[in-house]
Amino acid sequence: MYAAVLVFVRVAGVRSFAEMSAFDVAIMVAIGSTIATTIVAKTPSLMAGGFALLLLYGFQLVVSRWRSLKAPVESAVDNRPIRLMGEGGRMLAENMRVARVTEDDLRRIVRGANVVDYTTIQAVIMEGPGSVNVLHGHGEALAESAWGLKNVRDYSA
Template identity: 30%
Template sequence: MSHLLLPDASIPALVLRAVVVYAFLLLALRVAGRRELAQMTSFDLVLLLVISNAVQNSINAGDNSLTGGLVSAATLVALNWLMGYATWRWRGVERVVQGKPIRVVSEGKVHVSALRQELLTLAELRSALRKQGIMRISDCRVVTLEPDGTLTAVRRDVEQRSLAELAHPQARFEG
């Protein structure tokens, strides 16, 4: 019964292992590219499940105790919360972790090098634009590949206004 509760590895070792594996996976997914994030297929889901199984022993050092599992899980949840907070709080962290948006179309012209860099085909670009109700690339003022892997488009016929024009006038309440 004591093996169920008492971890084989020390708690600091379990925490360190979880931190290292989390950082490695974060880096690996960042290198994999933003395109993969928005277009997850069944193959991607299988890959994530296999990766989670592959790194399990790296995190828990073969420790199958309840405490070891809870320490590892709590460390991963805490790391995930800290990364969320850090990306919200500091723009530099957000850019490093998530990346910057990439412009793939300007004034109806495709940035071929950007498509190539992100492994995005012309057919995929056209498909994403059709989903936004845009039938031709030439109808776009700007198309941006966002850090989360989605494509956002601004049509040429859409007026863009300044913040001053869009700001709601402050209402005065007298009472």
């Protein structure tokens, strides 16, 4: 089983480990579950588990290729990021409601990013796979047209 995973990872490339989209996370969970079930349970057989891995890695390879070529596939497979906080640490209540994030969640996230002065926060973004990034600057305003904010949902505008 280990050898099969190594071969599939070499063929699929480093993207097979990336959690860049919700689809990637779902595939990684399915792959992990398949490996665990194949190793621990009597069924499926080692051959069936290997075939299931082949299908999962193949599916990931095909979908990642389609994502890069066709925007409708990307929008169907990926969750778009959402802005939770704006400039100066301003909480975006409607966005937080849509993302089901509380003020306490945001405080924990901001503390985790080692932000002492919340007024230095330019944006807090919840990414498609669920990770959260805190953008804090050095007193410079973040341009709304910033490249890093492209395709970020903001319902507060």
